[in-house]
Amino acid sequence: MKQYTEEIMDILKANNLRMTKTRMALMMMFLKSEEPLSVSEMLEALSSMKRGVNKTTVYRELEQLQLKGIISTVQLGDRKQYYELASRDHHHHLICLECKQIEDIDMNEEKLLAEEKKMSRKKGFVILRHSLEFFGLCKQCQCQE
Amino acid sequence: MKQYTEEIMDILKANNLRMTKTRMALMMMFLKSEEPLSVSEMLEALSSMKRGVNKTTVYRELEQLQLKGIISTVQLGDRKQYYELASRDHHHHLICLECKQIEDIDMNEEKLLAEEKKMSRKKGFVILRHSLEFFGLCKQCQCQE
DNA sequence: CATGATAACGCAACTCAGTTGCATTTGTCA
DNA sequence: TGACAAATGCAACTGAGTTGCGTTATCATG
Numbered sequence: 001m002k003q004y005t006e007e008i009m010d011i012l013k014a015n016n017l018r019m020t021k022t023r024m025a026l027m028m029m030f031l032k033s034e035e036p037l038s039v040s041e042m043l044e045a046l047s048s049m050k051r052g053v054n055k056t057t058v059y060r061e062l063e064q065l066q067l068k069g070i071i072s073t074v075q076l077g078d079r080k081q082y083y084e085l086a087s088r089d090h091h092h093h094l095i096c097l098e099c100k101q102i103e104d105i106d107m108n109e110e111k112l113l114a115e116e117k118k119m120s121r122k123k124g125f126v127i128l129r130h131s132l133e134f135f136g137l138c139k140q141c142q143c144q145e
Numbered sequence: 146m147k148q149y150t151e152e153i154m155d156i157l158k159a160n161n162l163r164m165t166k167t168r169m170a171l172m173m174m175f176l177k178s179e180e181p182l183s184v185s186e187m188l189e190a191l192s193s194m195k196r197g198v199n200k201t202t203v204y205r206e207l208e209q210l211q212l213k214g215i216i217s218t219v220q221l222g223d224r225k226q227y228y229e230l231a232s233r234d235h236h237h238h239l240i241c242l243e244c245k246q247i248e249d250i251d252m253n254e255e256k257l258l259a260e261e262k263k264m265s266r267k268k269g270f271v272i273l274r275h276s277l278e279f280f281g282l283c284k285q286c287q288c289q290e
Numbered sequence: 291c292a293t294g295a296t297a298a299c300g301c302a303a304c305t306c307a308g309t310t311g312c313a314t315t316t317g318t319c320a
Numbered sequence: 321t322g323a324c325a326a327a328t329g330c331a332a333c334t335g336a337g338t339t340g341c342g343t344t345a346t347c348a349t350g
Contacts, residue, residue: 018317018326039307054329059308061327075220077276079336080307094270105264111256116279119250124284125239131222132277134261139269163297163346184336199300204337206298224307225336 004031015068022046022053022061027070035102036074036082036093076102076133092132098141105134149176160213167191167198167206172215180247181219181227181238220276221247237277243286250279 008027012019025046029037039058046053062083065071072086076095094103112130120127153172157164170191174182184203191198207228210216217231221240239248257275265272 020317020327022328055307056309056330057328064327075222077220079224081224094264094268094272096270097273103268103270105268107260107264115252119239119252119279120281123239123248123250124287125241125248125279125281126287127239127279127281128242129281130277130279132275134264134270134272134275136265136270136272136274142269142271165298165346167298200336201301201338202299209298 004028007031011070015070017064017068021049022057025049025053026058026061026065030071030083030085033084034104036076036084038080038082040080074133075131077135092134094134094136096138096141097135098137101138103138149173152176156215160215162209162213166194167202170194170198171203171206171210175216175228175230178229179249181221181229183225183227185225219278221278222280237279239279239281241283241286242280243282246283248283 005024005028008024008031009019011027012023017023026042029042029045039055039062042058043053043055046058062071066073066083069086071083074082074084074093076082076093088104089106090109091104091106094105095101112132116127116130119125150169150173153169153176154164156172157168162168171187174187174190184200184207187203188198188200191203207216211218211228214231216228219227219229219238221227221238233249234251235254236249236251239250240246257277261272261275264270
């Protein structure tokens with residue numbers, strides 16, 4: 001907890017961001033969370049704070065953090081945005097369609113990047129990023145079918 | 146035009162779907178379109194029809210067609226669903242972040258499927274589908290930067 | 291061709307994620 | 321400590337998608 005706080009303060013200072021309670025709380029959530037977070041989850045968690053936090057504030061905060069490159073967004077097939085620390089290495093997700101559990105996966109992307117280059121050349125596109133997500137059923141949810 | 150109409154009637158008959166003007170118009174759009182379509186695009190196009198078409202109808206129609214396996218959905222990074230004919234072979238998209246142009250790409254997926262199997266074994270997940278989209282700048286939009 | 295079952299439709303009112311304008315509060319630095 | 325920009329709250333909005341319910345149109349059957 002203590003070491004998190006210092007880590008966060010360093011990050012914020014380095015990015016010229018003021019230290020506010022919302023910001024601290026959000027950063028804490030991102031550092032602790034194993035999964036990408038949705039705004040509704042954040043609001044839920046923040047609602048326990050004294051006087052709560054307005055959703056506008058959260059959206060604006062996320063925009064800031066994204067602009068500074070501290071967090072990045074992921075689309076996971078439903079209609080919301082999810083957010084996670086950008087400092088994590090590039091990776092993809094395994095999403096259980098039943099229980100919505102999300103797992104990070106790191107796979108060998110050489111072949112994918114090679115394909116990317118080939119396409120890029122052929123089509124004249126500059127490819128800036130890709131999004132690759134896998135959907136299925138986790139071990140538990142398979143058994144309950 | 147004529148051959149499209151017959152093709153559509155065959156598809157509908159084969160799927161036990163009544164032949165209505167909305168349905169015909171939507172199928173026509175799907176057959177003609179090079180790109181996945183959003184509901185707003187469909188409504189725009191359908192609004193020129195006599196008496197227009199209600200959005201509820203379009204949503205319900207899309208659900209039907211999806212249920213019958215005639216169309217399928219794609220997520221392209223914004224907050225909407227896009228739809229395209231399911232009969233097209235499995236493929237991915239190249240999306241221009243500037244002009245929103247969408248191109249189909251077909252790439253060799255052997256390696257990807259191999260990775261999928263490996264992950265599946267390791268994590269105990271059954272993988273049912275994946276989503277892979279590339280984002281960047283098309284030839285024209287690169288020059289205008 | 292008439293007709294009845296039911297699929298398809300329109301409308302109004304809703305949900306839910308995200309946005310905007312504007313007035314107020316708070317963090318930081320001199 | 322005070323000034324000023326950054327951060328916040330609130331209310332009202334947008335845009336995608338949904339729901340309930342009453343009406344209309346398609347089509348198999350006679």
